[in-house]
Amino acid sequence: MINHPSPNFDARKDGRIKYLILHYTGMATGQEALDRLCDAEAAVSAHYLIEEDGRVFSLVDEEMRAWHAGVSKWEDDVDINDLSVGIEIVNTGHPYPGYESVYKPFTEKQMQALIPLAQSIVKRHEIKACHVVGHSDVAWRRKIDPGELFDWKRLSEEGVGLWPRKQTSTGDEEVNxxxxxxxxxxxxxxxxxxxxxxxxxxxxxxxxxxxxxxxxxxxxxxxxxxxxxxxxxxx
Ligand SMILES: [Zn+2]
CATH class of the missing domain: 1.10.101 (Muramoyl-pentapeptide Carboxypeptidase; domain 1)
Incomplete structure (x- = not known):
């Protein structure tokens, strides 16, 4: 764990930590993302960043409120930053107008670093499996990270987050x-x-x-x- 403090945080108001939110950085390099997450003018951060080579950077103390989720909602909660720990995983992400990128799978080293970190977070804060979600879940109108290449199934098999059990029926019943x-x-x-x-x-x-x-x-x-x-x- 590399200590790399970001100035972009404030105090938690509620005090409870109910959610673990996963992101991808969506920038050309990990260094660029790290710089931005530690730039006071950008006013964004996360608690952790995981580089492609598996290095884990600690940016904001878990007891503090990092600024990663923005306008978000899950269940009845609207201040997701206040109630969550946020992890940024380095990945160039999907392209968008004005940004060229080829979205690629996350690296094995990233997964090997993420799994014990996430296990420790959910255990220490007693975060429910159904409260381990992606940025795109809590902010689906604006965000698509960490995206379809993130291995939620493997994370769930490691005890972090929910994954659907095998389906017995996949018929073509009409869905209301x-x-x-x-x-x-x-x-x-x-x-x-x-x-x-x-x-x-x-x-x-x-x-x-x-x-x-x-x-x-x-x-x-x-x-x-x-x-x-x-x-x-x-x-
Ligand atoms: Zn995000």
Missing amino acids: LDIFMNRLSQYGYDTEGWKEDATQLISAFQRHFRPQDFSGKPDAETFFILEDLLKQKAN
């Missing part, structure tokens, strides 16, 4: 969109005004829980996955 959105809301997603952006919201769910197809189509398999996650969450 109102019910589907209601379930997404129960799971934690902010579904307000979903009619405008249903595809984007469903796509965010799929990037996390069914990354092989994140077209945003509300198919039966996606619905069964969500139903299973709700059952796991209730236990």
